[in-house]
Amino acid sequence: MRQRPTAEKLAHYGPAALLGLALAAWLFPAEFLFPRAGLDWRPVGDAAQHAIAQRHFLAAPWSWPLLAVPTLGGANLAFMDGIPALALALKPFEGPAGFHAVGLFYALAWAGQGVAAVFAARGFGLRGWLPALSVAVLALSMPAFILRYGHAALTGHALILLALGLYPRLLRDARWWAAAVALQLLALLTHPYLALMVLAMLAAVPVTLVLRGGAWVRAGLGLVAAAGAMGGAMLGLGYLGAQGDGGYGQFALNLLAPVWPRHSLFLGWLAPDDVSATGHSGWEGYNWLGLGLWAAILAALRLNRAALGAALRRHPGLALAALGCVAVAVSFRVGFGPWVLLDLGPAPGVLEQFRTSGRFFWPVAYLLLLAAAVALARAGRRGVIALAACAALQFADAAPMRAGLAAWAGERAAWTIPADRLRPVLAEARAHTLFPSWACIPEADWRDRVRLLEVLLLASETPRPVNTMYVARWRDPPRCDDAAAMAAPIASGEVRIALSVAAPALAAAQPGRCSELGELLVCR
DSSP: OOHHHHHHHHHHHHHHHHHHHHHHHHHSOHHHHSOOTTOSEEOOTHHHHHHHHHHHHHHSOOOSSTTEEGGGTTEEGGGGTOOHHHHHHHTTSOOOTTOOSHHHHHHHHHHHHHHHHHHHHHHTTOOSHHHHHHHHHHHHTOHHHHTTTTOGGGGOTHHHHHHHHHHHHHHHOGGGHHHHHHHHHHHHTTOHHHHHHHHHHHHHHHHHHHHHTOOOHHHHHHHHHHHHHHHHHHHHTTOTTOBOOOOTTTTOOOTTGGGOOTTOTTTGGGOSSOOOSSSSHHHHTOOOOOHHHHHHHHHHHHHOHHHHHHHHHHOHHHHHHHHHHHHHHHOSEEEETTEEEEEOOSOOGGGGGGOOGGGGGHHHHHHHHHHHHHHHHTSHHHHHHHHHHHHHHHHHHTHHHHHHHHHHHTOOEEOSSOHHHHHHHHHHOSEEEEESOGGGSOTTOHHHHHHHHHHHHHHTTSOOOBSOOOOSOBSSOOOOOHHHHHHSOOOTTEEEEEOTTTHHHHHHHSTTSEEEETTEEEEO
């Protein structure tokens, strides 16, 4: 009798884990998962920022605050999306030169996505190996999950699914709150957006108990513990007091986004471009649910509408949490296609920290997945067959998205700087000073920002103290003081490198100490 639950769990979780691992092995090349120094290609965009941050953090000695990176001016690893949870776990171990774990996180995210989805579905009563596998396939084929490439931390959707799986378990047994507190901290150390989504799902537990008229005090204390642990970690790890660029509402959820079949294999021709009412929100607010999930929702309404209605009445706190997520996602500028239907004006200052608010629809999307799957699984054989067919349709519909992810992971962008000649110069130096610094590059000048990020990336293969970095949030806004920095005497072991736009000023400030290296100017 004791072996039956173990065998059932293995039948549920095993195929989900194997599927996730197989997809990860297929999508991500070995050099992407385990990078090293000396390669003739480079990551691009935000992925370069994440790699730089992790390399510096892993190479630096332990410091306080724990996430401060001394060689990057004390910048917080979390504000460079360096995935602190993974970086902290790997920091005690010495990897090969130039290693970072950003690529590895993608594999972990894919391996965990299906397993977490099965955990969530089982919490709501789903049983049977075929429904469990179908749920895993649906979750691994969610468009908003697949298309987060370029921003590794935000592929951690498994954390949302784990929170949804804890919700019904917490209703039944308060002992799960220890796991909920741990999950809350893990989510924070992955990405703050995910932490807030997890907290919203956990907050639904005491709300549901209150509205049911049940005992809610222990759940309330558990929520306080989770929120308190997150707040304490934010205080101790330097999260508080930082600010970003603002712009809440620019990257919001368009009301058409869940039904806008961008990148769909079967319906993509209907949506050749992203949908946006602000000119910014199409990519960040992308939330097409997938053709298979829409089919599952419609099938559930047809075959087991009563179960959906009962679930809604039984879980009012979860319904309110979902409505809250939608409200934050659509923002104060409600867009419908190319039109702004409602503009409520400036948002409260606290919301300005969440300008990519369209992401907050993710928990709602997974709730719809779980509701449809559980309703179909309880509708008898027809429902189970319909669920499996919808999962297969979802997987097929996401083929272009997986192809795009594989192409991105396999991209081998060449260096545009003389990497082989510059590497020994950077390795021999004790400090790197780069011009123009990030704060001195106009926001519209993306070419020089890309070039500076490329030099920072190459320099991070042998981390040394550097004068500038691309940081998403900061305590004190960066200032442009390149003129004074250029004029200061070059310290022993320091190397100064200027892009072409700053080369004349640096050459004039340090006459006779500079030489050209391709389009760069190097002064020692």
